[in-house]
Amino acid sequence: MAEEKKYEGRDTGPDKHKMNPEEQERRVNQERAADQERPEKRDKPGVSSDFTDPEDERSMEELHRAAMEREEQLPEEGNERGPWWMYAIIVATLAFGFFYMGRYLGEISDQPHVLFTTPAPVDEVAEELDLMATGSRVYTRLCQSCHQQDGAGVPGAFPPLGGSEWVIGAPERPVYIVLQGFQGEIVRNGVTYNAVMPGFGRLLSDDEVASVVTYIRNSFGNEAPEVTPEEVAEMREAAAGRTDPWTEAGLDEFIGL
Amino acid sequence: MDPGSKQSPEYSVSELDRKARFVVLFLIMSGVFWLLFGTLLALVASLKMHMPDWLAASGWLTFGRVRPLHLNTMVYGWASLTGAGVALWLLSRLLKVPVMLRGYIILAGVLWNIALVVGSIQILAGGSRGIEWLEFPVSTMVVIVLCVIIMSASVLMMLAMRRVKQLYVSVWYLIAAFLWFPLLGLVSSLPIFDTPTVQAGMNWWYAHNALGLWFTPIGLAAAYYFIPKVLGRPIYSYGLSLLGFWGLALFYNWNGFHHLIGGPVPTWFVTISISASVMMVIPVVVVAVNHHMTVVGSFRAVVNSPTLRFVVFAAMSYTFVSLQGSMQALRSVNEVIHFTHFVVAHAHIGMYAFVTMMLFGACYYIIPRVTMREWHSKSLIKWHFWLTAIGVIIYAVALQGIGVFQGFAMIDPDVPFTDTVTMTVPYLVARSVSGILMAAGHLIFTWLMFRMVWRPGEQPATPLVWNKIKEEFAS
Numbered sequence: 001m002a003e004e005k006k007y008e009g010r011d012t013g014p015d016k017h018k019m020n021p022e023e024q025e026r027r028v029n030q031e032r033a034a035d036q037e038r039p040e041k042r043d044k045p046g047v048s049s050d051f052t053d054p055e056d057e058r059s060m061e062e063l064h065r066a067a068m069e070r071e072e073q074l075p076e077e078g079n080e081r082g083p084w085w086m087y088a089i090i091v092a093t094l095a096f097g098f099f100y101m102g103r104y105l106g107e108i109s110d111q112p113h114v115l116f117t118t119p120a121p122v123d124e125v126a127e128e129l130d131l132m133a134t135g136s137r138v139y140t141r142l143c144q145s146c147h148q149q150d151g152a153g154v155p156g157a158f159p160p161l162g163g164s165e166w167v168i169g170a171p172e173r174p175v176y177i178v179l180q181g182f183q184g185e186i187v188r189n190g191v192t193y194n195a196v197m198p199g200f201g202r203l204l205s206d207d208e209v210a211s212v213v214t215y216i217r218n219s220f221g222n223e224a225p226e227v228t229p230e231e232v233a234e235m236r237e238a239a240a241g242r243t244d245p246w247t248e249a250g251l252d253e254f255i256g257l
Numbered sequence: 258m259d260p261g262s263k264q265s266p267e268y269s270v271s272e273l274d275r276k277a278r279f280v281v282l283f284l285i286m287s288g289v290f291w292l293l294f295g296t297l298l299a300l301v302a303s304l305k306m307h308m309p310d311w312l313a314a315s316g317w318l319t320f321g322r323v324r325p326l327h328l329n330t331m332v333y334g335w336a337s338l339t340g341a342g343v344a345l346w347l348l349s350r351l352l353k354v355p356v357m358l359r360g361y362i363i364l365a366g367v368l369w370n371i372a373l374v375v376g377s378i379q380i381l382a383g384g385s386r387g388i389e390w391l392e393f394p395v396s397t398m399v400v401i402v403l404c405v406i407i408m409s410a411s412v413l414m415m416l417a418m419r420r421v422k423q424l425y426v427s428v429w430y431l432i433a434a435f436l437w438f439p440l441l442g443l444v445s446s447l448p449i450f451d452t453p454t455v456q457a458g459m460n461w462w463y464a465h466n467a468l469g470l471w472f473t474p475i476g477l478a479a480a481y482y483f484i485p486k487v488l489g490r491p492i493y494s495y496g497l498s499l500l501g502f503w504g505l506a507l508f509y510n511w512n513g514f515h516h517l518i519g520g521p522v523p524t525w526f527v528t529i530s531i532s533a534s535v536m537m538v539i540p541v542v543v544v545a546v547n548h549h550m551t552v553v554g555s556f557r558a559v560v561n562s563p564t565l566r567f568v569v570f571a572a573m574s575y576t577f578v579s580l581q582g583s584m585q586a587l588r589s590v591n592e593v594i595h596f597t598h599f600v601v602a603h604a605h606i607g608m609y610a611f612v613t614m615m616l617f618g619a620c621y622y623i624i625p626r627v628t629m630r631e632w633h634s635k636s637l638i639k640w641h642f643w644l645t646a647i648g649v650i651i652y653a654v655a656l657q658g659i660g661v662f663q664g665f666a667m668i669d670p671d672v673p674f675t676d677t678v679t680m681t682v683p684y685l686v687a688r689s690v691s692g693i694l695m696a697a698g699h700l701i702f703t704w705l706m707f708r709m710v711w712r713p714g715e716q717p718a719t720p721l722v723w724n725k726i727k728e729e730f731a732s
C-alpha cells in the first residue's frame with residue numbers, strides 16, 4: 001500500500017517543537033512543515049471528529065489514514081558502537097565473573113559447602129575429647145529439663161544429682177542409669193521419688209555417655225574421678241541386650257555391690 | 258524493515274489492530290481484573306504485617322494464604338495475561354501478520370481465568386504447594402502452561418507467515434519468551450522434585466527465570482518498540498541490541514541458585530550462579546546504554562507522552578533492579594540482606610517498577626489503537642503515573658532502607674530476635690501507605706480502561722498529548 005511508504009505521521013507522544021533543536025534540527029524542520037498541514041487534515045469529517053465507533057460506516061481507507069496519522073513508522077535501528085566505558089564495564093565484569101568462579105568454585109562434589117566449612121577429622125576429635133565441655137552440652141540437651149540446671153532436681157519428682165552418692169560412688173551406677181534408665185521408688189533426703197527415667201543408650205555414643213557422667217560427677221558440688229569412653233564401652237557391652245530401665249535391686253545385683 | 262518490497266498482500270496497521278482487537282482486549286482486561294484482585298490481597302497482607310490481629314479469625318484470610326495468593330494472582334493473572342496481550346499485539350505489528358489462532362487464544366484465555374479462580378480458592382482454603390512462585394496447585398499451573406503453549410503456537414505461526422524481511426529486536430525477545438515460559442512451567446510441574454534440596458533448586462531456577470525469561474523479555478520488547486516508535490528516533494545500535502539479547506539468553510538461566518546461598522547445596526552450584534548473576538551486568542548495561550542513547554535529547558517527549566513516561570520509568574527501573582540484583586547475589590552482601598525486607602522490596606522493583614509500569618505504558622499506546630478511541634482524561638493518566646511511581650519509590654526506599662539495618666541486626670548475636678522485628682514496624686506502615694497510593698493508581702487505570710472499552714459518556718476525538726491542548730479538546 002502506498003501509504004506505508006512515506007507519510008508525515010502525527011505523534012501521539014512528543015511535542016516536536018519542544019525537543020532539543022540542536023539534536024533534532026533536520027527532523028524538527030520536517031515536522032514543522034508537516035504540522036502546518038495538519039489542521040486541514042483534522043478538519044475532515046470522519047477522520048478525527050466523531051471518532052466514536054469502529055464499526056461505523058467509514059471506509060477502510062479512512063480508518064487506515066486515521067491510524068497512520070497518529071503514529072510514525074518504526075524507524076530502522078542505528079548502528080552506533082557505544083561509549084568506551086561500556087566496553088570497560090563488560091571487560092571488568094567478565095574478569096570479575098571468571099575470577100569469582102575460579103576462586104570460589106570449590107570441589108565439584110555432592111558435599112554441601114566443601115569450601116566454606118571444612119568438616120573436622122573424626123579421629124582428631126576423639127583425641128581431644130573434652131569430657132567436661134561435651135558433658136555440659138549433653139547435660140543441657142537431655143538432662144537439664146528434669147534434673148535442672150543446678151542439678152538439684154525437683155523435690156518429689158526428680159531426684160537431685162548434687163551430693164548424690166550414686167553419682168559420685170562407683171561409676172557403674174550412673175553409667176548404667178544413663179544407658180538404660182531407671183524406675184522404682186527411692187528416698188533421697190527424706191523425700192520419696194517414683195518417676196521413670198528413660199535410657200539414653202541408643203541416643204548417645206560412648207564418648208558422650210562418658211562425658212555426661214564425668215560432668216555430673218564433677219559439677220553441682222560433686223567431686224569424683226572421671227569416666228573414660230573405654231570404660232563406658234565395656235559396661236555397654238556387659239549389659240548388651242537389656243532395654244528395660246533398672247530397678248534399685250536389679251542394678252545392685254547386676255553390678256555386684 | 259523495508260515495507261513496499263513484499264510480494265504477498267500486506268495488511269495495514271489498522272487492519273492488524275482491528276483483527277487483534279478482541280484477543281488483545283480480552284487478555285488485557287482479564288489482567289486488569291486480576292490486578293485489582295491482587296491489589297486487594299496486597300493491601301490485606303501489608304496491613305497484617307503491622308496489625309497482626311486484623312482478620313486473623315478466619316483461616317482463609319491468614320497472612321500465609323493471602324500473601325502467596327497476592328504473588329500468584331499478580332504474576333499469573335495481571336502480569337502474564339496482560340503481558341501476553343501486549344506481546345501478541347507487538348508481534349502482530351512487528352511481523353505484519355494478524356494474530357493467529359484467535360479463537361483458540363480466546364478459549365485459552367477463558368480456561369486460564371477459570372484456572373486462576375480455582376487455584377485462588379485452593380490457596381485460600383489452605384491448599385498451597387508451599388513453593389514460592391508456585392503456590393498454585395499443579396493443576397492450575399498445568400492449565401496455565403497449556404494456555405501459553407497455545408499462544409506459543411500462534412506466535413510461531415505468525416513468525417512463519419511474517420511479512421517482514423528482518424526480525425526487529427523486540428521479536429527476538431518475544432519469540433524467546435514464548436519458548437522459554439512453557440519449558441519453565443512444564444519442568445516445574447513434573448513430579449520429580451521430591452527431595453527438599455532438589456525441590457529448592459527447582460524452585461529458584463523456576464522463580465528467577467519466570468521473571469527473567471518471561472516477564473523481562475516482554476518488558477524489554479515493549480521498551481524496544483515504544484521508545485523509538487513514539488520518539489520517531491531509531492534505536493541507538495543494532496549491535497548492542499544483539500549483545501543485550503544474547504547476554505540475557507546466556508546468563509539469566511543460571512541466576513536462580515543465588516537464593517540458596519548458605520543452604521545445604523554444593524558450593525560450586527551456588528558459585529556458578531553468583532558468577533552468572535554478576536555477568537548479567539553486561540546485558541543490563543548494554544541495554545541501558547542502548548535505551549538511554551535513544552532517548553537522550555528527547556526527555557521533553559518522555560514527559561509529554563503517557564506511554565513514554567511509564568516506559569522510560571520502567572526501563573530505568575530495569576537497569577536499577579538488575580544491577581542491584583547482581584550486587585545482592587554476592588555472598589558478602591547476601592549474608593546481610595537475605596531474609597530481610599530488602600529482598601521483598603527488590604522483588605517489587607522488578608515486578609512492579611519494571612514489569613507493571615512497562616505494561617501500563619504499553620496499554621496507554623495499544624488500547625487507543627485497538628479500540629479506535631481516545632483516553633478521556635490526561636489529568637487522570639498523570640494521577641495514575643504519579644500515584645504508582647511515588648508509591649513504588651516509597652515502598653522501595655522504606656523497605657530497602659530498613660532491610661539493611663534489619664539484616665545487620667539479625668546477624669548480631671547480641672540483638673534479641675524480637676528487636677529485629679519491632680524495628681521494622683514504622684517502615685511496614687510506610688509500605689501500607691505506599692500500597693494505598695498504588696491501589697489508588699490502579700483504580701484510576703481501571704476506570705480509564707473501562708471508559709475505553711465500554712465507553713460510557715463522551716469520548717475525546719483527538720490523541721492525548723500533554724501540554725498541547727487543542728481547542729476542540731477543550732470544548
